[in-house]
Every structure is written in structure tokens, then in C-alpha cells.
Amino acid sequence: MPDMNITDENTVYHTSDLSFKYGDKTALDSVSVRIRKGERVALLGANASGKSTLLALMDGLLLPSSGSIKVFGRELCPVSLNDRRFVRHFRSQVAILFQNPDVQLFSDTVRDELAFVPLQLGLSWPEVREVSRSAAEIAGITDLMDRPPHTLSGGEKKRVALASMLTADPSVILLDEPTTGMDPRTQHWFIELMEEFAAGGRTIIVSTHDLALLPELADRALVLGEDHRIAADADAAGILADLDLLLSVNLIHEHTHRHGMLKHTHPHLHAMPYHSH
Amino acid sequence: MSGRTRHDPVSRGLAAIEGVTVRLAQESDRAAVEPRCAVISLIWLILTATLIHSPLKLLLMGVLLLAAAGVLRADLRYLAPVWRAAAIVAALLAFPSIFNLITPGSDLMRIIDIPAGWRSLHPNLTVLTVTAEGLTVASRFFLRVIVCLITSGIILSLQTPRKLMAGLRGLGVPALFISVMALMYRYLIVLLRYAAELHRARLSRSPARGGIVSDGKWASVSMGIMFKRSFRLAEDMHMAMLSRGVATDEYRFVPASAGPVTGDYLFVGCSLLLGALLLLI
Structure with a gap:
């Protein structure tokens, strides 16, 4: 386990006793983690365990109720988030993909959508067009450029949202349940794209409860328990092998059935790689 | 929402409104007057309509605008569902x-x-x-509404709402005001989808059509749900905007155009002249 008090230049995120409450309801409790440059980290947890909240805190969209969160060595707090130079740098380096693409797609057409982030970051119009074209090619959406986002299918919206995120060329990518609503082909494309990004040195932090995709998406997993605390922080393969842990955090359930006269109980999750009797 | 819709009035109404909003966003067949020129003309003609007191002059203005729409080949037919609803509401308001x-x-x-x-x-x-x-009084009110509808219909057939908003920004209207307007316009469609989903969910669970009382109850419950959803959506959307680098006081728009050309000046000139003549005669 790394020493949580040391922040070096390779550290992207460093949280210390990070807690967050919605009113009097705890969403995260005393989370201390360090994420280094180029890591592929999965946030695992059952519904309402605090995964999306942690991502929102990492993107500076929420502020901690207590504890602290640092990004690139600087604390995310009202002072830093009112510092325009820092915010511009932070927003160009960190991008988030929301679970519901509808909240992310504001513009009349996909073309305008892709122009949105580079425009806000102050790029010139020719640069904006070039960046948008390149992101559209990466996401395979060049044929959708003149379509209004609300007329797209769920998978297409995800692609557009992802392309829009890429226009900032971020070094840190936060993904909130990215494969929700994707068909198998799009999922496969998405996983390959994430592998390319990781190979390019980007830091990828992905929240999911889809254990089948975990080995493809991450090397390290942070498991959030239903008490909103970190239940485990280890390599993805080790987490997948720890069935007691997965049962305790409600990521798998026990399944009882009969084989003739024999009553049989085993951990169960559909599509899980180790699902066997 | 494309294809055939159910024959109940709510489904038809929702589908019609969505059809109009989708059509409004399409750029392909527009005459494309420079957005700032379009906005100036729109504001001037609407101001003219509010300053004219004579119903006969308002009628004349309406006829002239329809003739102009014909000359400009502005397609106003797709706005018919909105016009019908607006005309009925205006007539009901004017009647007493x-x-x-x-x-x-x-x-x-x-x-x-x-x-x-x-x-x-x-x-x-x-x-x-x-x-x-x-x-x-009633005919003046009714005709003013109709003239304003025709004016906005013509302008919307020449430019998309997004470009008109960029035109407003080009005329110095504060970015915060326009960004709120732009997001309201964008999320109108998402909320329409929610409303259509709520309605379909109700239809799927109701074997027969309810009476006025049950329809009324459903409508009020739906409005409550829509309010909650729109509130949540607004929160999420604000976060999405912040995460994408938006500073509300310097919200940047896609450039509307390279600048006005002779045809744009001619369009504004004709609009100003029409308004001035109607006010002076």
C-alpha cells in the first residue's frame, strides 16, 4: 500500500480522508487514495456506493464535505476553482464522460457539439475545426456531423460524448459507467480505444459494476463498499479472485439451485469470467 | 419522433411540437440571412406590430409579410401546429x-x-x-399575435435558433442571458421526450381512456414529475457545462457567419422601411 501522505510529480490524484454528504446522507466516507500518471483504475461498487460522487469530486464538480482532494499537487477547493488559469489548465487536462450522454450534449448538431469544448478553452476557429474533425475521426462519427444529438441512438450519443471529451486532448479521463447503453460492437470499439489511450500514457479512471469488463478496462481496482468506504485497493485480477470481498460489497450474489438431489450454492454474476459450477 | 403517432391528442401534440423543434434545427434549406441582420429585422418588425393600433394596418402588415415570405421562399408550413395553438390561445384571451x-x-x-x-x-x-x-381591442390583440408569429416564422425560416442566438451575442446581449436561453431551447427537446415517455407509460397501463377528472389528475402528477426531472437535469447539465470548461461570464459561441453582405443589408433595409411606412401612414 503506497504512503498516502506523499505527493510526487507522478501523482495525479491524492485524496485524504475524503468524505461527501448529500444533506445528511453520506455518499463517501474517509476515502484516501493516490492515483499516478498513466494508471488504469476502476472504481468498483454496487449502486449508490459513491462511485459517481467520487468521479464528480475528482472533476471538481463537487467539493468535499471533509478531507481533501488534490489534483496535480493542487487542492480542489473554492480558491483553486476560482483561479481562472488553474481552471483552464485543469479543464484541458481532465475530462469526464457522464453516464447519461443527454446531459452532456447541448448543441444543435454534432459538429457544434465537438466545437464546444475547444471554443470554451479559447482555441481559434481554424484550430477548433481541426480538433473537431480529428476527434470525429477517432470516434468514427464523421457521418453524424450534421445530425442533432437528440436524434442519435444511445450508442451514437456515447460516441459523440466521448469525441467531445477528446477534443480537449485530456491527459486524465474520467468515465462514469461508460459501457451502459452500448451494444457489443460499440463496447468492443470502446475498450480498444481505451487501451490505445492507456498505451499513450493517459490516466484512465472508470466507474463500473460490470465485472466482466474489468480486466479489459483497468489494471487496478478500488472497491467501494456499501458503507461508502474503500473496501479494497488492489490489482484488478486479485479483486476478481476475491469472491468473499465481491459478495460483501454486493457486486456478486449467492445463487442456490439443485442438480438432481444435490443442493448447490455458488457465487453468481451473469457474464462474469469465472462463473462456473 | 418520426413515423405514425397514436391518434390521441396528447401524443399528437407532443409529436407535433417535437417535429417543429427538430425542423427548426435543420440548416439545409435556409436562405441564410446574416444572424445579426435577422435579429435586428425581427426586433424592429415586432416593435412595429406592438406600436400599430389600427387592426386594418395590422392586417395589411400581415398580408405584406406573407407576400415577403413568398418572395423569400420561406417555408412556414412546418410551424402550423404552433401557429394553430397560439392562434387559439390568442383568440380565447381576446374573446372576453x-x-x-x-x-x-x-x-x-x-x-x-x-x-x-x-x-x-x-x-x-x-x-x-x-x-x-x-x-x-380583440381584433388588435389577435392580429398582433398573428403578425408576430408570421414575423418570427419568416426569420426562423432564414436562420436556425442557434445562429440567431449567436447574432444576439454579436449585438452585445449578455452571454449569461443567451446561454440560459440556448440551454432552455436545447433541453426543451429532452423534456418533450420525458413527457412523451410519461404519456406512453400511462397509456400502456390504461386499458381505456380516462375521463376529464382522471386526465386532469394525471396531468398534474406528470407536471410534478417533469418539474423534478427538469430540476435534476438542470443540475446535471450545469455540472457537464462546468466540466467542459464553461465560464458563464465568457461563454463562447460558434461564430455565426463571416459578416453581412449586400443581400443582408437589403433585407434589414426592407424590414426597417416596411415598419417605418406602416407606422407613418
């Missing part, structure tokens, strides 16, 4: 003002003697009549 109860004046038609018990509301009123002044 034809009576002497609202607009006293010279009587044109006697409707009914007011029962003695009701006279305490208006002691001097013994008979309900339609007045000439009332007809003028």
Missing part, C-alpha cells in the same frame, strides 16, 4: 374583451339581460353587449 363588461363603448349587438342578482358585480351594467371598441 369584445363585451361591454370588459370594454365599454358603443353597442353593436345585444347578447343577454344581466340577472338582477348579478348586478352587484357591476351596478351600472344591466345588459351584456358586444361593443365596437371591444371588437377593435
Whole structure:
């Protein structure tokens, strides 16, 4: 386990006793983690365990109720988030993909959508067009450029949202349940794209409860328990092998059935790689 | 929402509104007047319509605008569902003002003697009549609404709402105001989808059509749900905007155009002239 008090230049995120409450309801409790440059980290947890909240805190969209969160060595707090130079740098380096693409797609057409982030970051119009074209090619959406986002299918919206995120060329990518609503082909494309990004040195932090995709998406997993605390922080393969842990955090359930006269109980999750009797 | 829709009025209404909003966003077949010129013309013509008092002049303005729409080949047909609804609401609002109860004046038609018990509301009123002044007020109000609808229809057939908003920004309207307007416009479609989903969910669980009371209850419950959803959506959307680098006081827009050309100046000139002539004659 790394020493949580040391922040070096390779550290992207460093949280210390990070807690967050919605009113009097705890969403995260005393989370201390360090994420280094180029890591592929999965946030695992059952519904309402605090995964999306942690991502929102990492993107500076929420502020901690207590504890602290640092990004690139600087604390995310009202002072830093009112510092325009820092915010511009932070927003160009960190991008988030929301679970519901509808909240992310504001513009009349996909073309305008892709122009949105580079425009806000102050790029010139020719640069904006070039960046948008390149992101559209990466996401395979060049044929959708003149379509209004609300007329797209769920998978297409995800692609557009992802392309829009890429226009900032971020070094840190936060993904909130990215494969929700994707068909198998799009999922496969998405996983390959994430592998390319990781190979390019980007830091990828992905929240999911889809254990089948975990080995493809991450090397390290942070498991959030239903008490909103970190239940485990280890390599993805080790987490997948720890069935007691997965049962305790409600990521798998026990399944009882009969084989003739024999009553049989085993951990169960559909599509899980180790699902066997 | 494309294809055939159910034959109940709510489904048809929602589909019609969505059809209009989708059509509004399409750029392909527009004559494309420079957005700032389009905005100036729109504001001037609407101002003219509000300053004109004579119903005959308003009628003339409406006819001239329809002729202009023909010359510009502006397709106004897709706005028909919105126009119909707006015209009905305007007529309903204007209707009471034809009576002497609202607009006293010279009587044109006697409707009914007011029962003695009701006279305490208006002691001097013994008979309900339609007045000439009332007809003028009602027709003025109704025609103003129609003229404004035709004007906005023409402008919207020449430019997309997004570019008109960029034009407003180009004319110095604060970015915060326009960004709120832009997001309202964008999320109108998402909320329409929610409304359509709610309605379909209700239809799927209702074997027969309910009466007015049950429809009313459903409508009020739906409005509550929509309010909650729109509130949540607004929160999420604000976060998505912040995460994508938006600073509300320097919200940046896609450039509207390279700048006005001769045809754009001609368009503004004709609009200004039409308004000025109607105000002066």
C-alpha cells in the first residue's frame, strides 16, 4: 500500500480522508487514495456506493464535505476553482464522460457539439475545426456531423460524448459507467480505444459494476463498499479472485439451485469470467 | 419522433411540437440571412406590430409579410401546429374583451339581460353587449399575435435558433442571458421526450381512456414529475457545462457567419422601411 501522505510529480490524484454528504446522507466516507500518471483504475461498487460522487469530486464538480482532494499537487477547493488559469489548465487536462450522454450534449448538431469544448478553452476557429474533425475521426462519427444529438441512438450519443471529451486532448479521463447503453460492437470499439489511450500514457479512471469488463478496462481496482468506504485497493485480477470481498460489497450474489438431489450454492454474476459450477 | 403517432391528442401534440423543434434545427434549406441582420429585422418588425393600433394596418402588415415570405421562399408550413395553438390561445384571451363588461363603448349587438342578482358585480351594467371598441381591442390583440408569429416564422425560416442566438451575442446581449436561453431551447427537446415517455407509460397501463377528472389528475402528477426531472437535469447539465470548461461570464459561441453582405443589408433595409411606412401612414 503506497504512503498516502506523499505527493510526487507522478501523482495525479491524492485524496485524504475524503468524505461527501448529500444533506445528511453520506455518499463517501474517509476515502484516501493516490492515483499516478498513466494508471488504469476502476472504481468498483454496487449502486449508490459513491462511485459517481467520487468521479464528480475528482472533476471538481463537487467539493468535499471533509478531507481533501488534490489534483496535480493542487487542492480542489473554492480558491483553486476560482483561479481562472488553474481552471483552464485543469479543464484541458481532465475530462469526464457522464453516464447519461443527454446531459452532456447541448448543441444543435454534432459538429457544434465537438466545437464546444475547444471554443470554451479559447482555441481559434481554424484550430477548433481541426480538433473537431480529428476527434470525429477517432470516434468514427464523421457521418453524424450534421445530425442533432437528440436524434442519435444511445450508442451514437456515447460516441459523440466521448469525441467531445477528446477534443480537449485530456491527459486524465474520467468515465462514469461508460459501457451502459452500448451494444457489443460499440463496447468492443470502446475498450480498444481505451487501451490505445492507456498505451499513450493517459490516466484512465472508470466507474463500473460490470465485472466482466474489468480486466479489459483497468489494471487496478478500488472497491467501494456499501458503507461508502474503500473496501479494497488492489490489482484488478486479485479483486476478481476475491469472491468473499465481491459478495460483501454486493457486486456478486449467492445463487442456490439443485442438480438432481444435490443442493448447490455458488457465487453468481451473469457474464462474469469465472462463473462456473 | 418520426413515423405514425397514436391518434390521441396528447401524443399528437407532443409529436407535433417535437417535429417543429427538430425542423427548426435543420440548416439545409435556409436562405441564410446574416444572424445579426435577422435579429435586428425581427426586433424592429415586432416593435412595429406592438406600436400599430389600427387592426386594418395590422392586417395589411400581415398580408405584406406573407407576400415577403413568398418572395423569400420561406417555408412556414412546418410551424402550423404552433401557429394553430397560439392562434387559439390568442383568440380565447381576446374573446372576453369584445363585451361591454370588459370594454365599454358603443353597442353593436345585444347578447343577454344581466340577472338582477348579478348586478352587484357591476351596478351600472344591466345588459351584456358586444361593443365596437371591444371588437377593435380583440381584433388588435389577435392580429398582433398573428403578425408576430408570421414575423418570427419568416426569420426562423432564414436562420436556425442557434445562429440567431449567436447574432444576439454579436449585438452585445449578455452571454449569461443567451446561454440560459440556448440551454432552455436545447433541453426543451429532452423534456418533450420525458413527457412523451410519461404519456406512453400511462397509456400502456390504461386499458381505456380516462375521463376529464382522471386526465386532469394525471396531468398534474406528470407536471410534478417533469418539474423534478427538469430540476435534476438542470443540475446535471450545469455540472457537464462546468466540466467542459464553461465560464458563464465568457461563454463562447460558434461564430455565426463571416459578416453581412449586400443581400443582408437589403433585407434589414426592407424590414426597417416596411415598419417605418406602416407606422407613418
